[in-house]
Amino acid sequence: MDTEYDVIVIGGGAAGENAADRAVKGGLTAAIVERSLLGGACSYWACEPSKALLRPGTALSAARRVPGAREAVTGSLDLRAVLAHRDEASSNWDDSSQVEWAEGAGIALIRGTARLTGAKRLWVTGDDGDHFALTARHAVVLATGSVPSLPKIPGLAGIHPWTTPDATSAQEVPESLAVIGAGVAGAELAQAFARLGSKVTVLARGTFLSAFPEDARRLVAEGLRADGVEILEGVSPERADLTDDGAARLTLPGGRELVAERVLVAAGRRAALDGLGLPAFGIEPPSLKVDESGRVQGLSWLYAVGDCSGGPKLTHQGKYQARITGDAIVARARGELGGAAPAPWSRWARTADVLAVPHVVFTDPEVASVGLTEEDAWEAGIRVRPVELPISVAGAWQHAEDYEGWAQFLVDEDTRTLVGACFAGPDVAELLHAATIAIAGEVPLERLWHATPAFPTVSEVWLRFLEAYGL
Ligand SMILES: Cc1cc2nc3c(=O)[nH]c(=O)nc-3n(C[C@H](O)[C@H](O)[C@H](O)COP(=O)(O)OP(=O)(O)OC[C@H]3O[C@@H](n4cnc5c(N)ncnc54)[C@H](O)[C@@H]3O)c2cc1C
Numbered sequence: 413m414d415t416e417y418d419v420i421v422i423g424g425g426a427a428g429e430n431a432a433d434r435a436v437k438g439g440l441t442a443a444i445v446e447r448s449l450l451g452g453a454c455s456y457w458a459c460e461p462s463k464a465l466l467r468p469g470t471a472l473s474a475a476r477r478v479p480g481a482r483e484a485v486t487g488s489l490d491l492r493a494v495l496a497h498r499d500e501a502s503s504n505w506d507d508s509s510q511v512e513w514a515e516g517a518g519i520a521l522i523r524g525t526a527r528l529t530g531a532k533r534l535w536v537t538g539d540d541g542d543h544f545a546l547t548a549r550h551a552v553v554l555a556t557g558s559v560p561s562l563p564k565i566p567g568l569a570g571i572h573p574w575t576t577p578d579a580t581s582a583q584e585v586p587e588s589l590a591v592i593g594a595g596v597a598g599a600e601l602a603q604a605f606a607r608l609g610s611k612v613t614v615l616a617r618g619t620f621l622s623a624f625p626e627d628a629r630r631l632v633a634e635g636l637r638a639d640g641v642e643i644l645e646g647v648s649p650e651r652a653d654l655t656d657d658g659a660a661r662l663t664l665p666g667g668r669e670l671v672a673e674r675v676l677v678a679a680g681r682r683a684a685l686d687g688l689g690l691p692a693f694g695i696e697p698p699s700l701k702v703d704e705s706g707r708v709q710g711l712s713w714l715y716a717v718g719d720c721s722g723g724p725k726l727t728h729q730g731k732y733q734a735r736i737t738g739d740a741i742v743a744r745a746r747g748e749l750g751g752a753a754p755a756p757w758s759r760w761a762r763t764a765d766v767l768a769v770p771h772v773v774f775t776d777p778e779v780a781s782v783g784l785t786e787e788d789a790w791e792a793g794i795r796v797r798p799v800e801l802p803i804s805v806a807g808a809w810q811h812a813e814d815y816e817g818w819a820q821f822l823v824d825e826d827t828r829t830l831v832g833a834c835f836a837g838p839d840v841a842e843l844l845h846a847a848t849i850a851i852a853g854e855v856p857l858e859r860l861w862h863a864t865p866a867f868p869t870v871s872e873v874w875l876r877f878l879e880a881y882g883l
């Protein structure tokens with residue numbers, strides 16, 4: 413095994429893989445140090461398995477909403493088949509196809525746990541207990557992901573709660589499930605398990621799906637309630653115990669008790685930066701800050717991408733950051749890019765991280781948002797005009813008899829371009845990329861007027877928006 417590479421990436425999740433790939437495509441040598449499965453959280457414990465648990469229920473309920481198809485649906489979800497589908501979506505927790513991809517891409521894979529020992533120098537504890545040093549000629553990229561945040565609830569550790577990887581890889585469905593946290597992971601997994609037969613209660617410290625507008629939250633909450641999910645807002649458990657028969661008992665404010673076979677903690681995630689030796693470089697986790705090219709706090713050789721790098725914790729955004737950072741490392745190695753921060757929207761700047769992050773909550777109905785929120789826009793000094801409307805178009809009625817949807821478009825009144833959009837309703841995820849293109853492309857509304865949505869599609873909401881705006 414070589415001990416010197418142009419670029420060494422710590423962590424082989426979606427972000428790390430893409431950073432290494434871009435470096436190799438740019439003519440550099442690259443290695444990934446990975447201590448678990450190559451492919452990371454998204455492939456085995458997060459996006460892929462959670463979407464595979466949700467999709468069968470969404471397809472079934474979609475068929476039930478269309479006359480003619482509804483009559484053909486006579487059964488319920490087949491639990492074993494759903495779990496088998498999930499196992500396959502997670503590659504049966506076997507990373508051999510990813511290893512094959514890395515070999516084909518010319519990326520060296522080193523199995524072990526890495527930490528920094530000096531500038532461009534690492535120490536690796538190999539999977540078989542051996543230790544060795546590695547040196548990077550140009551750059552080290554941190555791509556170590558994130559870990560679940562466990563709320564400080566007395567007794568919580570003693571009830572051995574599930575965190576999201578336990579839920580997404582579960583081989584049995586508990587009779588009852590209490591979900592602590594009502595963000596995107598809590599909402600998705602609550603619905604997945606409710607549809608697979610659990611009696612689910614969601615505990616939201618604030619409001620359910622608080623990051624999204626009220627009309628979108630309401631539609632999703634109604635969808636979950638229709639599946640029997642109880643949502644308690646403004647509630648955080650005060651303590652946790654085991655009952656005599658081994659179930660979990662959560663004591664809620666006001667003395668109410670909630671007993672469930674399992675508790676799932678989905679209360680946010682924090683960057684995985686412990687044990688990497690960062691304090692020696694003046695970096696005290698969790699305070700990692702990166703510039704537009706992903707370079708860490710003024711260190712010329714250290715970069716960070718993905719969940720560990722302080723931005724949005726989403727696979728597609730981590731991969732975007734990785735492409736930007738990989739290309740910036742190559743450009744600096746070739747002398748094509750200096751040390752200064754690259755220009756916004758250039759090939760080496762993560763501008764979309766601030767202005768155009770797409771985010772989908774894969775519940776039924778879905779929420780899909782991109783760009784700034786109304787509050788973000790006002791804070792950024794943008795004179796923003798929100799246009800809100802129900803998704804009430806011919807395409808929606810074709811899609812489902814009882815289609816209910818809602819859309820919000822945020823227009824910068826000075827540039828007459830879109831700066832944010834949010835859709836809620838069945839299958840709205842596929843509407844999102846049009847909004848992402850409009851925002852990233854800064855397309856003037858006068859030009860969007862010429863982008864005619866096909867009839868009869870749900871995308872006709874775009875035309876209704878432009879009409880409501882006054883075009
Ligand atoms: C339940 C759930 C569902 C989700 N669904 C979606 C979704 O639908 N869409 C979406 O966009 N996002 C989703 N996300 C978020 C998404 O999973 C993450 O944003 C993404 O996986 C982060 O990728 P990453 O490469 O930054 O980190 P990871 O995939 O976590 O990879 C980091 C890797 O680094 C390794 N590592 C860490 N430290 C070291 C070390 N010292 N030495 C060697 N290796 C190390 C780890 O073993 C790991 O493999 C979901 C998250 C959760 C929890």
Ligand SMILES: NC(=O)c1ccc[n+]([C@@H]2O[C@H](COP(=O)([O-])OP(=O)(O)OC[C@H]3O[C@@H](n4cnc5c(N)ncnc54)[C@H](O)[C@@H]3O)[C@@H](O)[C@H]2O)c1
Nearest residue numbers: 563593594595596597598616617648678679680681725772
């Ligand atoms: N579809 C997707 O793209 C998808 C799906 C799942 C997760 N993710 C990503 O994974 C990350 C983690 O997801 P998440 O849902 O865990 O985080 P989150 O930050 O979205 O939500 C966590 C929620 O838990 C609540 N909470 C925290 N402590 C609590 C307590 N003691 N009692 C009750 N509620 C409490 C918070 O108020 C918050 O609303 C997110 O950044 C998200 O982007 C993405």
